[in-house]
Amino acid sequence: MRLILRGVFWFGLYLTIILFPLVVGVVFFDPRQAASPLIYLSAAAGYIAIALMATELTLVARLKGVAGAFGIDSLLQFHREIGIASIAFAVAHPLLLVADRAYTAGLLVPSATTPWPVTVGFAAFIVAALVVGLSVYRRLLRMSYELWHTTHGVLSIILIGFGAVHILGIGRFAALPIMRTLVIIYLVFFVVIFLRYRLARPLSLWSRPWEVVENRPEHGQSHTLVLRPVGHEGFRFEPGQFAWIGFGPTPLNTDKHPISFSSNGDIPNHDGAIAFTIKELGDWSGGVVPAVKPGTRAWVDGPHGVFTMDREEGAGYVLIGGGVGITPLYSMLQALETRADARPVFLFHAANDFDDLTFREELAATAARMPSLTLVTTLVRAEDDWDGERGFVNAEILSRHLPPTLYRHFQYFICGPTPLMDAMEAVLPKIGVPAERIHTERFDMV
Numbered sequence: 001m002r003l004i005l006r007g008v009f010w011f012g013l014y015l016t017i018i019l020f021p022l023v024v025g026v027v028f029f030d031p032r033q034a035a036s037p038l039i040y041l042s043a044a045a046g047y048i049a050i051a052l053m054a055t056e057l058t059l060v061a062r063l064k065g066v067a068g069a070f071g072i073d074s075l076l077q078f079h080r081e082i083g084i085a086s087i088a089f090a091v092a093h094p095l096l097l098v099a100d101r102a103y104t105a106g107l108l109v110p111s112a113t114t115p116w117p118v119t120v121g122f123a124a125f126i127v128a129a130l131v132v133g134l135s136v137y138r139r140l141l142r143m144s145y146e147l148w149h150t151t152h153g154v155l156s157i158i159l160i161g162f163g164a165v166h167i168l169g170i171g172r173f174a175a176l177p178i179m180r181t182l183v184i185i186y187l188v189f190f191v192v193i194f195l196r197y198r199l200a201r202p203l204s205l206w207s208r209p210w211e212v213v214e215n216r217p218e219h220g221q222s223h224t225l226v227l228r229p230v231g232h233e234g235f236r237f238e239p240g241q242f243a244w245i246g247f248g249p250t251p252l253n254t255d256k257h258p259i260s261f262s263s264n265g266d267i268p269n270h271d272g273a274i275a276f277t278i279k280e281l282g283d284w285s286g287g288v289v290p291a292v293k294p295g296t297r298a299w300v301d302g303p304h305g306v307f308t309m310d311r312e313e314g315a316g317y318v319l320i321g322g323g324v325g326i327t328p329l330y331s332m333l334q335a336l337e338t339r340a341d342a343r344p345v346f347l348f349h350a351a352n353d354f355d356d357l358t359f360r361e362e363l364a365a366t367a368a369r370m371p372s373l374t375l376v377t378t379l380v381r382a383e384d385d386w387d388g389e390r391g392f393v394n395a396e397i398l399s400r401h402l403p404p405t406l407y408r409h410f411q412y413f414i415c416g417p418t419p420l421m422d423a424m425e426a427v428l429p430k431i432g433v434p435a436e437r438i439h440t441e442r443f444d445m446v
C-alpha cells in the first residue's frame, strides 16, 4: 500500500510539473491579448513538449525516491515512451500555428527573414528529433552504447538550452514575468539534476571504493567478480537487485555497467563482500572483465532495482532464468536458503547446452540441501543421455512441474534473453497467473 501511495505521489508531482506552466498561463495571461484557440493549443503543445523533455533526466537520474517507487527498468521504459511522446507535441506545436493561417509554413522554416527565436525553435526541434531518433535506432545504426550515451547527454543539453531560448525569445506567454521566472526555474532544475547525475553521483562514490578480490571463470562464458569494500562497511541489498559497476583509479569517467548481484545479500555479519557474474558479450564484458586482476579498484553504484522477492508476498516462488539471467535468481535462492524459508520454490533453469549452465553445480548442491526447492533444467541442445527437460521453457514444461491450482498464488520472477521473457509474459497470464505476480528483469533495457 505504501508503495502504491509513493507511486501516486511521484506521478502526481510529475504531472503537476508538466502542466504547471499551462495553469500559470491560463491564470496570468492578459485576456485582452487573446489569440485564436489554435494558437493557445500550439503554445500548450510547445510548453508540454519542453516540460516533458526537461524532466526526462529526472526519470533516469537514479533519484532514490522515484527509483524506489517504480523501479529503474520501468522508469527507463517510461523515459523512452515520454521521449517519443514529447516529439509528437513538438511536431504539433508548429503544425497548429500553420493550421491557424496566421503563420505560413515558410515562416517557420529558417531563412534570412525568419525571426531568430523561430530559427532557434527550429534548431531545437531538429536536435530533439536527433535525440529520439538515435535512441530508437541505436542498435540498427550499430552505434556503441558508450558513443550513444555521450551523444545523448550532449544533445539533450543543447536541446533544453535551445528550447528555453526559443520560449524566452518568442515572448508571447513568456513576456509574463511569472512565466519567465518559471522557465528559468525549470532550466536551473534541469542543470541541477544533470550535475547531480553526471558529477555529484560519481563523486559520492569516491569515499566508498571497492577492491576486486577474486575473478573466477564460470560455465557459460562468464566470470564471477568478488568485490570487498575498502575502508567502509559496504551495503546490504535485496536479493535480485543490481548495481552499476566500473573499474579504474577514479569513479569519474569510468565506464559503468548495470550488473545483478549474484551473491547473497542477507548473510548476517558478513565481511561486506559482494559478487557479480558477467557473461562475455561485448567489449567490456568480454574484454575488460575477464582481464580484471585481484587488487583492481572498483566502483559500485547501488543497490538499485525492484526485481526482488522481498517486495512481493506469495505462497511460493517460481524463478525462471535463461543464460546469464540466472544471476539475480541465484542471489534470491541463496537468501531463501539462509532464511530457511519453507515456502515452495521452483527454479526453471534454461540454457542452450550443458556447457552454458552457469552455476549448475552450485544449484544442484542448493537443491540437495533445500527440500523446498524443485530444480528443473532445460536445454535447447542436449546429449542423448540428458535426463532433464528439452527445449525452451513453455506451458507444458511449467505444468509438468508446478502444483495444480496452487501455482496461481506463487510469485514469478523471470530473467533471461528477450525471447524467453516475451514468451513467459505471454504464457503465464494464459495459464491463469495474475499479471501482478509476474516480475521481469530485462538485461537489454537500456
Ligand SMILES: Cc1cc2nc3c(=O)[nH]c(=O)nc-3n(C[C@H](O)[C@H](O)[C@H](O)COP(=O)(O)OP(=O)(O)OC[C@H]3O[C@@H](n4cnc5c(N)ncnc54)[C@H](O)[C@@H]3O)c2cc1C
Residues within 6 Å of the ligand: 144, 145, 146, 242, 255, 256, 257, 258, 259, 260, 261, 276, 277, 278, 279, 280, 281, 282, 283, 284, 285, 286, 324, 327, 328, 441, 442, 443, 444, 445, 446
Ligand atoms: C538491470 C540489469 C542487470 C544486468 N545484470 C547482468 C548480469 O548479472 N550479468 C551479465 O552478464 N549482464 C548483466 N546485464 C547486462 C550487462 O549490463 C550488459 O551485458 C553489459 O553492460 C554489456 O556491455 P558490453 O560493453 O560488454 O557489451 P556491448 O556489446 O557494448 O553492449 C551490449 C548492450 O549492453 C547494454 N550496455 C552496454 N554498456 C552499458 C552500460 N554502460 N550501461 C547500460 N547498458 C549497457 C546496451 O544495451 C548494449 O546494447 C544486466 C543489465 C541490466 C540492465
